[in-house]
Amino acid sequence: MENEEANKRGSRVRKTAEERREEILEFAVSEFAVHGLSGGSVERVAERSGVSQPYVYRLFGTKKDLFLAAMRRVGDRVAGAFREAAEGDDSGDPLGAMGRSYNPSLFRQEERMMVLQGVTASGDPEVREAVGNRFAAMWRYIQEATGASDERVWHFFGAGMMLTLDAAVGLTSRLGKEDWLEEYMGKP
Numbered sequence: 353m354e355n356e357e358a359n360k361r362g363s364r365v366r367k368t369a370e371e372r373r374e375e376i377l378e379f380a381v382s383e384f385a386v387h388g389l390s391g392g393s394v395e396r397v398a399e400r401s402g403v404s405q406p407y408v409y410r411l412f413g414t415k416k417d418l419f420l421a422a423m424r425r426v427g428d429r430v431a432g433a434f435r436e437a438a439e440g441d442d443s444g445d446p447l448g449a450m451g452r453s454y455n456p457s458l459f460r461q462e463e464r465m466m467v468l469q470g471v472t473a474s475g476d477p478e479v480r481e482a483v484g485n486r487f488a489a490m491w492r493y494i495q496e497a498t499g500a501s502d503e504r505v506w507h508f509f510g511a512g513m514m515l516t517l518d519a520a521v522g523l524t525s526r527l528g529k530e531d532w533l534e535e536y537m538g539k540p
Contacts, residue, residue: 385462389473464519
């Protein structure tokens with residue numbers, strides 16, 4: 353019995369490289385969402401992850417590569433939420449379902465801020481290419497999945513950026529419109 357308990361404790365401590373990678377990515381999203389590419393620290397990510405800085409570099413390469421991986425993580429989550437919403441829509445409004453899926457109950461403030469950090473870091477050509485390609489792919493998917501016109505997709509992206517801005521700076525509370533998100537988005 354004692355050996356079994358010790359094995360359970362030991363197995364909880366030992367993590368695979370993939371589990372460590374996933375954990376590091378979550379801490380990287382938190383770090384870069386607040387500090388951006390230039391101010392983000394691989395050392396802080398490593399420390400919070402309980403691994404060495406060289407280990408983070410071994411898994412991801414450069415600080416920029418870690419930033420891009422964190423951007424991909426957030427982009428994958430958003431794309432997955434949109435896909436799930438469109439495929440599960442029974443209201444006849446897949447674009448509206450996608451919009452409602454981008455809500456504070458599904459996405460942490462840090463994930464939304466990471467979107468803004470990706471745009472901010474787009475002065476770097478590699479980041480601009482990666483972020484631009486991700487947004488273009490999302491635009492194409494949204495248009496294909498919903499049949500929406502360019503104008504409707506443009507408005508969809510505009511509303512999404514306002515939701516992202518609200519997550520970063522608390523715009524609705526500053527305007528005294530705390531109920532606006534629920535009114536605008538509907539209940540998830």
